[in-house]
Amino acid sequence: MQDIIKKAGALIEALPYIRKFKGATFVIKAGGSMMESKDVVGGIFEDIIFLSCIGIKPVLIHGGGPRINARMRKEGLQPKFIDGLRVTDARTIKIVDETLIETSVDIAGYIEALGGKAKVLSGRKNRIIEAEKVRHKGKDIGFIGKVSSINVKPIKRAFESDFIPVISPVGYGKDGKAYNINADQAASEIAAALKAEKFVLVTDTRGILMDESDEGTLISTLRREEAEGLIKRGIIKSGMIPKVKAVISALNKGVQKTHIIDGRLGHAILLEIFTDKGIGTEIVK
Numbered sequence: 001m002q003d004i005i006k007k008a009g010a011l012i013e014a015l016p017y018i019r020k021f022k023g024a025t026f027v028i029k030a031g032g033s034m035m036e037s038k039d040v041v042g043g044i045f046e047d048i049i050f051l052s053c054i055g056i057k058p059v060l061i062h063g064g065g066p067r068i069n070a071r072m073r074k075e076g077l078q079p080k081f082i083d084g085l086r087v088t089d090a091r092t093i094k095i096v097d098e099t100l101i102e103t104s105v106d107i108a109g110y111i112e113a114l115g116g117k118a119k120v121l122s123g124r125k126n127r128i129i130e131a132e133k134v135r136h137k138g139k140d141i142g143f144i145g146k147v148s149s150i151n152v153k154p155i156k157r158a159f160e161s162d163f164i165p166v167i168s169p170v171g172y173g174k175d176g177k178a179y180n181i182n183a184d185q186a187a188s189e190i191a192a193a194l195k196a197e198k199f200v201l202v203t204d205t206r207g208i209l210m211d212e213s214d215e216g217t218l219i220s221t222l223r224r225e226e227a228e229g230l231i232k233r234g235i236i237k238s239g240m241i242p243k244v245k246a247v248i249s250a251l252n253k254g255v256q257k258t259h260i261i262d263g264r265l266g267h268a269i270l271l272e273i274f275t276d277k278g279i280g281t282e283i284v285k
Contacts, residue, residue: 014274021273022055024197027255029061029187030263033204041110044202047269048164049116057159059194061167061187064096064103071099084239088142088180093170096180097124100168107166119163124172126154129186131171131179145171145179147186150193184246192253198273199250201243202263207281208244210235222283224248247283258283 030044051058068086069079072095080087088096101122108118123129131145158165169186171179184201191199208230210217222230227244230236236244247258261268261280271279 010275013276014270017274018054021197023057025057025059025194026051026198026200026273027059027061027187027191027194027196028200028202028269029063029183030202031063031065031183031204033063033066041107042114043266044263044269045107045111045114045116047267049111049114050270051273052116052162052164059155059165059167059190059196060107061169061183061190062100062103062107063169063183064100067103068096068099071095082136082139082141084242085136085141085144086180088144090143093143093178093180097122097168097170097178100170101125104166104168111164111166117161117163118166119158119161121154121158121165121167122170123168123181123186124170124178127151127172128154128167128190129169129171129181131173131181133173133175133179143177143179145173145181147171147181147189150189152190152193155190155194182242184243185249188246188250189253191250191255195254196250197256199247199255199258200269200272201247201258201260202268203243203260204262204264205240205260206262206279207260208236208240212237219281220278222281224251224283224285227283244283251283251285256285 048058048060072079104120108120111118121128128151129147130149132148134144134146155165169181169183171181173179206215206218208219210219227248231241231244243260250258259272259280259282261272265279268279
């Protein structure tokens with residue numbers, strides 16, 4: 001009986017948040033490593049379906065690094081990176097684009113198997129992400145781009161039919177070529193263009209830690225100025241820097257609240273959004 005009472009209490013705790021966010025748009029970005037564990041993605045997708053069922057409009061943008069690396073090696077190519085950026089020649093961008101679309105199809109199938117409705121959208125094919133070529137430290141490292149504009153019409157059409165948009169982050173250039181886009185940046189720009197209530201980064205770490213070796217030092221709430229200060233002090237470093245910069249950019253462009261959470265925790269999205277304490281780090285204006 002006590003377990004049943006606790007479950008009822010959890011629902012009551014969630015009720016104000018359900019009321020508040022009904023009709024809102026949540027943009028969720030899940031890293032490629034998240035896609036490789038069925039136990040992890042099952043909880044993520046169930047959470048996203050739950051959001052959709054209670055009247056929230058979730059959008060999922062995903063990475064695919066491990067799958068891209070595996071496909072490249074299978075085709076006799078060795079993945080190369082410079083300062084975290086994938087060196088992307090013509091053959092590699094084809095692999096990136098195809099692999100990410102295949103991943104979107106897999107995700108949509110998984111969501112539908114769990115009872116949800118998903119729509120596969122390509123940042124390139126559906127003309128959602130317009131990109132421009134970037135150089136790194138003056139060097140040409142191939143078909144790497146940054147977002148120049150976002151077209152939200154295909155996403156909103158998916159909403160109209162109650163679909164969950166699943167978007168692969170490859171953009172198209174005015175030159176007609178495909179460009180590999182950092183998934184965190186793509187998700188940040190899509191969240192801003194949709195005027196999302198929330199932008200959630202699902203990662204494989206608890207959130208922002210004062211001491212990266214001690215998960216007990218989790219920082220539950222930060223203002224964007226504080227987050228910028230932690231980058232300058234070297235508290236936020238390495239792979240967490242682009243993620244924090246992505247959420248700060250989203251806040252600067254009108255997103256109401258951002259979250260960095262650990263997707264390895266069961267139902268992490270629901271625990272972060274619909275409980276008073278949350279389980280990750282929220283970064284706010």
